Amino acid sequence: MSQMILSWSMMFAQVCLVVAMALAALRMSRGPRAQDRVLALDTLYVNSMLLLMVFGIRTGKVIYFEASLVIGMLGFVATVALAKFLMRGEVIE
Amino acid sequence: MSTIEHAADLPAWAALAVSFFLVIGAGLTLIGTIGFVRLPTFYERIHAPTLGTSWGTGGIVMASMIFFTVLSTRLVVHEILIGIFVTVTTPVTLMLLARATLHRDRVEGNPGVPGEAPAETGEGDGAAAGAD
Numbered sequence: 001m002s003q004m005i006l007s008w009s010m011m012f013a014q015v016c017l018v019v020a021m022a023l024a025a026l027r028m029s030r031g032p033r034a035q036d037r038v039l040a041l042d043t044l045y046v047n048s049m050l051l052l053m054v055f056g057i058r059t060g061k062v063i064y065f066e067a068s069l070v071i072g073m074l075g076f077v078a079t080v081a082l083a084k085f086l087m088r089g090e091v092i093e
Numbered sequence: 094m095s096t097i098e099h100a101a102d103l104p105a106w107a108a109l110a111v112s113f114f115l116v117i118g119a120g121l122t123l124i125g126t127i128g129f130v131r132l133p134t135f136y137e138r139i140h141a142p143t144l145g146t147s148w149g150t151g152g153i154v155m156a157s158m159i160f161f162t163v164l165s166t167r168l169v170v171h172e173i174l175i176g177i178f179v180t181v182t183t184p185v186t187l188m189l190l191a192r193a194t195l196h197r198d199r200v201e202g203n204p205g206v207p208g209e210a211p212a213e214t215g216e217g218d219g220a221a222a223g224a225d
Binding site for chain 1: 185
C-alpha cells in the first residue's frame with residue numbers, strides 16, 4: 001500500500017515538474033521582453049534540477065544528484081551573466 | 094503502475110513522509126510557475142518562481158534525504174548542498190535581474206516605474222529608495 005502511494009506520488013511529482021517546465025518554456029518563447037526570457041530560463045533551470053532529483057529518488061542512483069548540482073551551478077552563472085548583460089550591454093568590462 | 098524495486102524494504106512511515114514531501118515540493122513548484130505565466134507585469138512575475146526555489150527545492154531535498162537515509166540506514170545529507178546553494182544564489186540572481194530591469198525601464202522612460210533615487214547615499218538601499 002505504502003509502496004503504491006510512493007510510486008504514485010513520484011509520478012505526480014514528475015508530471016508536475018514537467019508541466020512546470022513546459023509553462024516556463026511557454027513564457028520564454030512568448031515573453032514580451034528580454035528580462036522575462038531570462039527569468040524563464042532561470043525557472044527552467046530550477047525545474048529541471050528538481051526533476052533530476054526526483055528521478056534520482058526513483059532510480060536510487062547518486063549520479064543524478066551530481067547532475068542536478070551541476071545544473072544548479074550552471075543556472076546561477078548563466079542567469080548572473082545574462083542579468084549583467086541586460087544591465088550593461090556587455091558581460092565582461 | 095509498477096512498484097519501485099529498490100524501495101521494497103522501505104518502511105511505511107518513511108514512504109509516506111517521502112511521498113508527502115515530494116507532492117508538496119512538486120506542487121508548489123508547479124503553482125509558482127503557473128503564477129509566473131499568469132501574472133501581468135514583470136515586477137509581479139519575478140516573485141512567483143521563488144516558490145519553487147524555496148519550498149519546492151526544500152521539499153524535494155528533504156524527500157531525497159529521508160529516502161536515502163532510511164534506505165541505506167546511515168545519515169545521508171549531501172542533498173542539503175543543493176538546498177543551501179539554491180537558497181544562497183536565488184536572491185542574488187533575482188536582485189541582479191530586477192535591478193537590470195529597473196535600469197532598462199528608467200532608460201526607456203516607461204510609465205509606472207519609480208524614478209531615480211534622490212541621492213546616491215549608499216549602494217545597498219538602491220532598490221528600496223526608489224519607491225515613493
